[in-house]
Amino acid sequence: MKPLIDVAELEARLAGGHRTVLLDVRWALGDPHGHEHYLAEHLPGAVFVDLATELSDPAVPDRGRHPLPAPEQFQEAARRWGIRNGDVVVGYDDSGNMAAARLWWMLRDAGLSNVCLLDSGLAAWRAAGLPLESGPVQPKPGDVELGSGHMPVADAGAAAGWARSGLLLDARAGERYRGEIEPVDPRAGHIPGAVSAPTTGNVDAAGRFLPAAQLRRRFEDLGVQEGTPVAVYCGSGVTAAHEVAALELAGYRAALYPGSFSEWSNRRELPVAVGPEPGGGGTDAGAGRSPAGNSAGAGGSVAL
Numbered sequence: 001m002k003p004l005i006d007v008a009e010l011e012a013r014l015a016g017g018h019r020t021v022l023l024d025v026r027w028a029l030g031d032p033h034g035h036e037h038y039l040a041e042h043l044p045g046a047v048f049v050d051l052a053t054e055l056s057d058p059a060v061p062d063r064g065r066h067p068l069p070a071p072e073q074f075q076e077a078a079r080r081w082g083i084r085n086g087d088v089v090v091g092y093d094d095s096g097n098m099a100a101a102r103l104w105w106m107l108r109d110a111g112l113s114n115v116c117l118l119d120s121g122l123a124a125w126r127a128a129g130l131p132l133e134s135g136p137v138q139p140k141p142g143d144v145e146l147g148s149g150h151m152p153v154a155d156a157g158a159a160a161g162w163a164r165s166g167l168l169l170d171a172r173a174g175e176r177y178r179g180e181i182e183p184v185d186p187r188a189g190h191i192p193g194a195v196s197a198p199t200t201g202n203v204d205a206a207g208r209f210l211p212a213a214q215l216r217r218r219f220e221d222l223g224v225q226e227g228t229p230v231a232v233y234c235g236s237g238v239t240a241a242h243e244v245a246a247l248e249l250a251g252y253r254a255a256l257y258p259g260s261f262s263e264w265s266n267r268r269e270l271p272v273a274v275g276p277e278p279g280g281g282g283t284d285a286g287a288g289r290s291p292a293g294n295s296a297g298a299g300g301s302v303a304l
Contacts (some may be wrong), residue, residue, distance in 0.1 A: 066102075096242075156259060
């Protein structure tokens, strides 16, 4: 199934009575009120998914801020959301799918092929003037059988040498890549050899993914070529999944580094490069966090 569904397609699907599990992943760094936002308004029938507790294990320095949960734990959550074998699942959020892409990637990795993102999420549904509802949704438990390992992944060891034979993309804002600011992780900068590719460049002003041809040109300009191994990281493996989805739309398959920079920067033996170039203007294996500031800055929203 393609990574995206638009509002018209989803509305027609729901109107036709086709079984569809809607999952609301309302979450953003610095905003702990995702569940409250969901309760205030959400797509009719949508079930809330808590990114911090259902799509992540608790933070551990050597695994990052949002470690992936164990497969059996994730299957339990998916059944709680009401997913049954063979279901079509549509995830969305209210931030251009920057959070919901984590759900998309995890379900794909677990072997669920019928999963996609509502393009532009809640904003597109609102803009179409379609009805919303409030309050919780408690679905009948599902019976879905999930596995693991269906999507390519990279660990810190692979990321360390990835640029020698492939392309490693850093999906965070440009100022974090350059090491000018680091609001959450212990060191500022990027993995040596990584190329800056902010996730915000995947979408338009309305939060919709750019057309496939435009995304392909974007990634080609960054150095993506047929046959070149590509891996992506961000701050904690959340929005890097958005870049994996964008690459898939462009016709490329990419690995995700789940631990991302939050894991890398906590491992003091691993070097961190600073500056605008992949190799940096030097490396720093021990500096502390840069002064906190506006994490959006010139490069857009924080890549988590």
